[in-house]
Amino acid sequence: MSRMTDQTPTPAALDFLLTRRSRPAKTLVAPVPDDAELRRLLTAAARCPDHGKLEPWRFVVIRKAAMGRLADMAEARGKALGLDAEQIGKGRSQFDQGHLAVAVIEVQKPSEKVPALEQTYSAGAVCLSLLNAALAAGWGANWLSGWPSHDREWMREALGLEDHERVAGFVHIATAGSVPPDRPRPDIAAITTWVEA
Structure with a gap:
C-alpha cells in the first residue's frame, strides 16, 4: 500500500526508539556535554508537541558546582518537613551524584484554548525528548523527579521558581559508566484496544 507523505522514513531513528534505554543516574560519570552540544540537545527537546505554541516550559541547567548546594538544600528541607533519613537521603542523592542536569520547568500560561493539563x-x-536526544547523541541520561521536585518551598528556594512554575523533571546527562540490562517491557497486546468501527 502506497502512502503520500512529505516525511522520509528514518529506520535508524525507529530502531533507536525500539531499543532505547535510560542509564541510571548513579552510574553516570564525567565528562558531560559542553555548552554547544547541550544547546543542540535543548533545541531538539524543544521540538515537541506544544498546543497553541505556548512554550509552557523552560530549562534550568544545573552544573556540577551547584549540585552540592542543591543537595544541602534538599537535606535541610527534608529535615524541616520531618522526613526520615531514607527519604532525606533519596532527596539529596541525585544532586550528590550528579554531574550535569537540566531541570525542565513547567510554566503554566493563561490560555482559553489550551487546558492546563x-x-x-x-x-x-x-x-522525554531531551532524554532521547541525549541518548541518541551517545550520552548516558536519566529522567528523575523525587520529592524535592514536588515541594513548593524547595522549588522556590533552590531554583527560584514562581508559583505558576513547577519541576517536570531533572534530566541528568553525562557519560554512561556502565550499560544496564534491559528491563521487562509492556505487553502491547495486553494494553492495546483496536477500535474497528
Whole structure:
C-alpha cells in the first residue's frame, strides 16, 4: 500500500526508539556535554508537541558546582518537613551524584484554548525528548523527579521558581559508566484496544 507523505522514513531513528534505554543516574560519570552540544540537545527537546505554541516550559541547567548546594538544600528541607533519613537521603542523592542536569520547568500560561493539563503533557514531552536526544547523541541520561521536585518551598528556594512554575523533571546527562540490562517491557497486546468501527 502506497502512502503520500512529505516525511522520509528514518529506520535508524525507529530502531533507536525500539531499543532505547535510560542509564541510571548513579552510574553516570564525567565528562558531560559542553555548552554547544547541550544547546543542540535543548533545541531538539524543544521540538515537541506544544498546543497553541505556548512554550509552557523552560530549562534550568544545573552544573556540577551547584549540585552540592542543591543537595544541602534538599537535606535541610527534608529535615524541616520531618522526613526520615531514607527519604532525606533519596532527596539529596541525585544532586550528590550528579554531574550535569537540566531541570525542565513547567510554566503554566493563561490560555482559553489550551487546558492546563495539556501544558503539563507538553512539559512531559520535553523531558522525554531531551532524554532521547541525549541518548541518541551517545550520552548516558536519566529522567528523575523525587520529592524535592514536588515541594513548593524547595522549588522556590533552590531554583527560584514562581508559583505558576513547577519541576517536570531533572534530566541528568553525562557519560554512561556502565550499560544496564534491559528491563521487562509492556505487553502491547495486553494494553492495546483496536477500535474497528
